[in-house]
Amino acid sequence: xxxxxxxxxxxxxxxxxxxxxxxxxxxxxxxxxxxxxxxxxxxxxxxxxxxxxxxxxxxxxxxxxxxxxxxxxxxxxxxxxxxxx
Amino acid sequence: xxxxxxxxxxxxxxxxxxxxxxxxxxxxxxxxxxxxxxxxxxxxxxxxxxxxxxxxxxxxxxxxxxxxxxxxxxxxxxxxxxxxxxxxxxxxxxxxxxxxxxxxxxxxxxxxxxxxxxxxxxxxxxxxxxxxxxxxxxxxxxxxxxxxxxxxxxxxxxxxxxxxxxxxxxxxxxxxxxxxxxxxxxxxxxxxxxxxxxxxxxxxxxxxxxxxxxxxxxxxxxxxxxxxxxxxxxxxxxxxxxxxxxxxxxxxxxxxxxxxxxxxxxxxxxxxxxxxxxxxxxxxxxxxxxxxxxxxxxxxxxxxxxxxxxxxxxxxxxxxxxxxxxxxxxxxxxxxxxxxxxxxxxxxxxxxxxxxxxxxxxxxxxxxxxxxxxxxxxxxxxxxxxxxxxxxxxxxxxxxxxxxxxxxxxxxxxxxxxxxxxxxxxxxxxxxxxxxxxxxxxxxxxxxxxxxxxxxxxxxxxxxxxxxxxxxxxxxxxxxxxxxxxxxxxxxxxxxxxxxxxxxxxxxxxxxxxxxxxxxxxxxxxxxxxxxxxxxxxxxxxxxxxxxxxxxxxxxxxxxxxxxxxxxxxxxxxxxxxxxxxxxxxxxxxxxxxxxxxxxxxxxxx
Numbered sequence: 135x136x137x138x139x140x141x142x143x144x145x146x147x148x149x150x151x152x153x154x155x156x157x158x159x160x161x162x163x164x165x166x167x168x169x170x171x172x173x174x175x176x177x178x179x180x181x182x183x184x185x186x187x188x189x190x191x192x193x194x195x196x197x198x199x200x201x202x203x204x205x206x207x208x209x210x211x212x213x214x215x216x217x218x219x
Numbered sequence: 220x221x222x223x224x225x226x227x228x229x230x231x232x233x234x235x236x237x238x239x240x241x242x243x244x245x246x247x248x249x250x251x252x253x254x255x256x257x258x259x260x261x262x263x264x265x266x267x268x269x270x271x272x273x274x275x276x277x278x279x280x281x282x283x284x285x286x287x288x289x290x291x292x293x294x295x296x297x298x299x300x301x302x303x304x305x306x307x308x309x310x311x312x313x314x315x316x317x318x319x320x321x322x323x324x325x326x327x328x329x330x331x332x333x334x335x336x337x338x339x340x341x342x343x344x345x346x347x348x349x350x351x352x353x354x355x356x357x358x359x360x361x362x363x364x365x366x367x368x369x370x371x372x373x374x375x376x377x378x379x380x381x382x383x384x385x386x387x388x389x390x391x392x393x394x395x396x397x398x399x400x401x402x403x404x405x406x407x408x409x410x411x412x413x414x415x416x417x418x419x420x421x422x423x424x425x426x427x428x429x430x431x432x433x434x435x436x437x438x439x440x441x442x443x444x445x446x447x448x449x450x451x452x453x454x455x456x457x458x459x460x461x462x463x464x465x466x467x468x469x470x471x472x473x474x475x476x477x478x479x480x481x482x483x484x485x486x487x488x489x490x491x492x493x494x495x496x497x498x499x500x501x502x503x504x505x506x507x508x509x510x511x512x513x514x515x516x517x518x519x520x521x522x523x524x525x526x527x528x529x530x531x532x533x534x535x536x537x538x539x540x541x542x543x544x545x546x547x548x549x550x551x552x553x554x555x556x557x558x559x560x561x562x563x564x565x566x567x568x569x570x571x572x573x574x575x576x577x578x579x580x581x582x583x584x585x586x587x588x589x590x591x592x593x594x595x596x597x598x599x600x601x602x603x604x605x606x607x608x609x610x611x612x613x614x615x616x617x618x619x620x621x622x623x624x625x626x627x628x629x630x631x632x633x634x635x636x637x638x639x640x641x642x643x644x645x646x647x648x649x650x651x652x653x654x655x656x657x658x659x660x661x662x663x664x665x666x667x668x669x670x671x672x673x674x675x676x677x678x679x680x681x682x683x684x685x686x687x688x689x690x691x692x693x694x695x696x697x698x699x700x701x702x703x704x705x706x707x708x709x710x711x712x713x714x715x716x717x718x719x720x721x722x723x724x725x726x727x728x729x730x731x732x733x734x735x736x737x738x739x740x741x742x743x744x745x746x747x748x749x750x751x752x753x754x755x756x757x758x759x760x761x762x763x764x765x766x767x768x769x770x771x772x773x774x775x776x777x778x779x780x781x782x783x784x785x786x787x788x789x790x791x792x793x794x795x796x797x798x799x800x801x802x803x804x805x806x807x808x809x810x811x812x813x814x815x816x817x818x819x820x821x822x823x824x825x
Contacts (some may be wrong), residue, residue, distance in 0.1 A: 150737075153661075153675035172672065175471055179412060179736035187733045196413040 139210045146206070149184050150177050162206040178203060190218030225447035226381050227605070228439055228455040229392065230310025231546045234279070234301045235435040235533055236271050241309075244543075245550040248558055249578060253532045255419050255431050262403040263729055266410055269418055271433035271534045272401060273298075292352070293343070295329050299353050299398035302436035307357065310440035312392050315358030320383055320390045323350040323365045324376035324397035325538035326743060331402035333724045346715050346765045353396060364773075365765035367715050369743045370501070370592025371462065373397045373541020374600050375762055377439065378460035382780035384443040391442065397542035398436040404720075405537075406432060407727045408739035412470070414505055422502035422528035422560055423509050423574045425567020430503040433534030437543035450605050455549040458585070460600040461485040461785070464752040464761040466702045470593050470740050472507045476515030478758065479591055481704055482599035483519040485787075486587070490601060495524050496583030497557040497575065499548040501590045502528020503535055504562065512589060513568035515597075521587070525575040531562030541590050545602065548586050552604050555581045593740065594749030596761050656803075660686070667693065671754065678719035678741035679803070681750045684710065684796045687807040688751045691792065695809070699756065707759035707791040708748045709777055710807075714799035715744040715765045747796055759788050769795045769806065778810050788812065 143157035152171065160171070166181075167173050178199050185191040185202075191213065193199060202212045233244040236254040254271045261272075273279060279297040292300065303321075307314045328346045342348045350363035366376035373395075380393035399405075409415050409432060416429035441457065444450060463485075465478035473479075487495075498521065500512050516522055529544050536543055551558050557579040566574040585603040660682045664674055667689050674685060697703075719741045726735040740746065745763035752761055760781055766773065778793050794807030 151675040153672055174468070176469075176737050176740055182413075183411065183733055183735055 135210060135214065138214060139206055142206055142210050142213070145184055145188060146181070149180055160206060162210070164205060166203045166205060166209070181209075185213065189213050189216075191216050222385055224385050224443040224445055225450070226384050226441055226443050226457045227447075227450060228457070228549060229312065229442040230306045230308070231437070231439040231549070232302050232305030232309060233435065233437045233543050233546055234298055234305070235536075235543070236273050236433070237533065240305060241546050241550060245547055248529065248532045248547065248561070249556070251559075251561060253419070253561060255433070255532070255534055262406070264403050264406050264410075265732065267417070268406050268410065268415055269431050270401060270406070271431065271435075271536075273434050293329050293332070295325070295398055295400045296349055296352055298400060298434070298436035299323065299325075299349070299396050299438075300356050302398065302438040303353060303357065303394055303396045306438035306440050307394060310392070310442070312440060314394060316391075317361060318389070318391040319359055320361050320380075320393045321350065321354040321357075321359055321363035322376045322380055322393055322395050323353060323363055324372040324395065324542060325349070325365065325399055326367060326369055326372055327399065327405055327537070330404050330720055331400065333720060334403065344717060344720070345713065347713055347767045350765075351767070362766060365715075366762070367538075367743070367765050368462075368592065368596055368745045368763050369594050370535070370537060371541060371590045371596045371598040372538045373437070373543070373545070374460065374588060374590045374598040375462060375541070375596070377441070377457065377541065377545065377600060378462060378598065379762075379764075380441045381457055381460055382784050384441060386780050386783050387776065393441045394438060395441060395542060396436070396438040397539040399537040399539050400434050401432055403727060404724065407732075407734040408723065408736075408742065411734035411736040411739055416504060419562050420504035420530050420534065421562045421564060422500075422504045422530050423513070423526070423566050423568050423572060424504070424563050425565045427504040427506065427509060430505055430530065431534035433536040435533060435536040435539040435543050437539045437546055439542055439546060447605065452606055453553050454605040455552065456603050456605055458490065458601040458603050459486040460598065462596055462598045462760045462762060463704065464708070464749065464758055465595040465597065466752040466756050466758050467595055469595065469746050469749045469753070472511035472591060473595070474511065474514070476511045476518060477702065478595060479512065479515035479589060479597035479599065480518050481758065482597050483515060483521070483587070483589070486599045486601040487519070490585070492521060492524075494583045494585045494603065495521070495587050496552060496581035496585060497525045497527060497548070498587045498589060499544055500526050500528050502526075502530050502560065504528070504530055508591060510569040511591065513570040513572050515589075516572060517570040522571065523573055524587075525557045525579065526572045527558055527560040527575040528563075529558065529561075531560065541588070541598070545588050545600065548588060549602060552581060552584070552586050552602070557581050593743050594745040594761065594763075595752055596745065596749070676737065677750060678716070678722070678738070680712075680716060680718060680744065680796060680798045681741060681747045683798055683803060683805050684747035684751055685754060687794065687796060687805040688755060688792060691807055691809055692755060697790075702756045702758040704758040705787050705789040706755070706757040707761065707781055707785065707788050708751055708757050709760065709762045709764075709781060709791060709793045710748050710796050711764045711766060711774065711777075712744065712795055712797035713765065713767055714797055716742050716746070718798045718800060751792065757792070760785055760791075769804070782810075782812055
């Protein structure tokens with residue numbers, strides 16, 4: 135799980151162009167949206183693409199993301215459970 | 220204050236999957252018809268979608284080649300030409316005259332061609348090229364303008380036409396043509412935004428769940444007269460139009476409806492709103508757009524006026540929408556009708572609206588068109604019906620001094636304060652090889668001393684625009700905390716968003732199909748005006764035009780029109796921001812109304 139969390143952080147930094155951020159800078163237990171990383175609705179949509187592209191997980195609607203993107207840890211747990219590749 | 224001219228519709232036409240011609244389209248929607256339907260596999264898009272698409276290409280294939288025999292017109296060009304042809308015939312004008320200007324409204328034009336072009340360079344996907352083909356089809360030699368302002372393009376084009384006729388003495392007629400064709404490019408992008416409804420859209424409905432897209436072409440010939448009393452009864456007059464930016468988010472509508480409210484207030488100022496028979500809203504049926512419109516309409520105090528959306532008939536026809544919906548609303552006004560908002564079953568917006576649920580009788584002699592879009596732009600346009608001697612048509616505009624002389628400070632606002640078009644800042648041209656371009660942009664960002672992490676999420680066009688504006692305003696003393704409704708931003712270029720379009724195209728390759736919403740959002744050229752508006756809290760007019768090449772005279776003319784038409788504007792950022800593969804060019808100025816003030820900055824050299 136810790137390995138997946140680290141990898142996920144790298145992917146998030148890359149796909150969301152979080153300039154100057156390193157995986158260590160992201161608290162895996164902190165909320166992804168709202169405070170902190172300053173992510174917005176387009177970032178949330180891009181995370182949906184990341185899940186599909188890298189892990190073969192297809193979300194039916196964007197609202198499901200609200201629960202999954204609570205924190206990097208929650209996201210990693212979801213991926214671990216649902217990944218198809 | 221009165222304007223010199225009355226600007227009116229002299230002819231129009233619509234070509235849609237529903238019908239050919241304005242009247243036929245109106246009859247079709249008056250009887251509740253729609254061509255919106257579900258498509259399974261089409262254009263190689265894996266997900267099904269619900270849209271209004273031309274099924275019978277025979278209709279559009281009736282366009283004959285003229286004036287250019289060496290190429291075939293594309294679907295997009297045919298639809299635009301077909302609409303313009305009919306409108307010009309109805310208006311009975313000589314479109315080849317040098318006194319006629321063409322303005323094209325489209326968001327993506329021939330973008331579908333990118334799929335087969337690969338890295339080959341071809342002029343065909345350039346919006347200015349399509350505009351030129353269309354104008355030349357009618358033998359018109361003037362350089363056409365393209366209004367590419369995302370969803371509000373159609374209304375932006377009509378406002379530009381109004382300004383050209385009202386404030387410039389070059390033209391007697393402006394042919395405004397809007398067209399959009401759907402493709403894998405556009406549908407996949409909206410799908411990646413999770414913005415599409417899997418069924419017929421439900422504008423303003425409590426259970427609305429997204430928009431439908433549609434194809435269409437529409438054209439209006441606008442004319443001017445200083446003798447409105449001689450106009451035929453039932454002529455539709457364009458009273459006023461306004462565009463304001465929310466400076467909020469590049470794709471999300473403002474929760475407060477601020478920009479749209481400012482546009483509504485501006486066009487209804489000095490106009491008896493009791494005369495407004497209905498509001499033809501944007502009504503895309505997305506949760507946020509319809510809520511935002513409901514807030515703006517309520518804040519403007521117009522919530523009792525019947526509201527409709529025509530998206531349930533045609534879907535959102537993007538660059539054609541603002542023109543097609545104005546034509547259909549004009550006919551409705553002439554027939555004293557309010558067309559029902561097809562698809563709305565149970566209205567449910569954050570603020571209540573008087574949504575028109577059945578075709579009704581119109582009470583009033585005017586209608587208000589609203590439209591909003593990506594990049595934070597919000598337009599309102601007011602139209603009235605000429606009847607007998609009560610025509611106004613010279614209402615709420617800005618100047619009574621007639622056309623102003625460009626660049627000589629002769630424009631007059633309604634406060635009678637002089638303004639000068641101030642040729643203050645022109646940034647040096649930038650040309651950067653494509654190699655390491657992003658690294659060089661990042662270096663420039665650091666050199667300028669910016670701290671704006673969002674910069675790194677932008678496409679190159681926006682990065683250049685943001686850097687240009689940052690340099691322009693770095694040491695300028697102005698309010699950086701509050702949205703400034705007295706500041707405007709108008710940018711132009713020749714490649715629109717093609718540089719980023721090619722990038723998005725790579726994300727929808729057949730063997731690697733993962734449409735990226737973060738890339739798609741930048742496939743609209745006017746997003747750069749939106750990004751600058753957000754960064755510097757610019758809340759006045761924001762517009763984007765596309766043309767073949769940089770022309771200082773045209774830039775000055777556009778600034779001149781903007782200052783004249785918008786008396787509240789004190790500052791306009793205006794310029795040229797073009798990125799096209801290895802070619803990058805930024806030239807931006809701050810133009811200030813009032814006393815001369817010149818200052819220069821050294822920018823972006825590599």
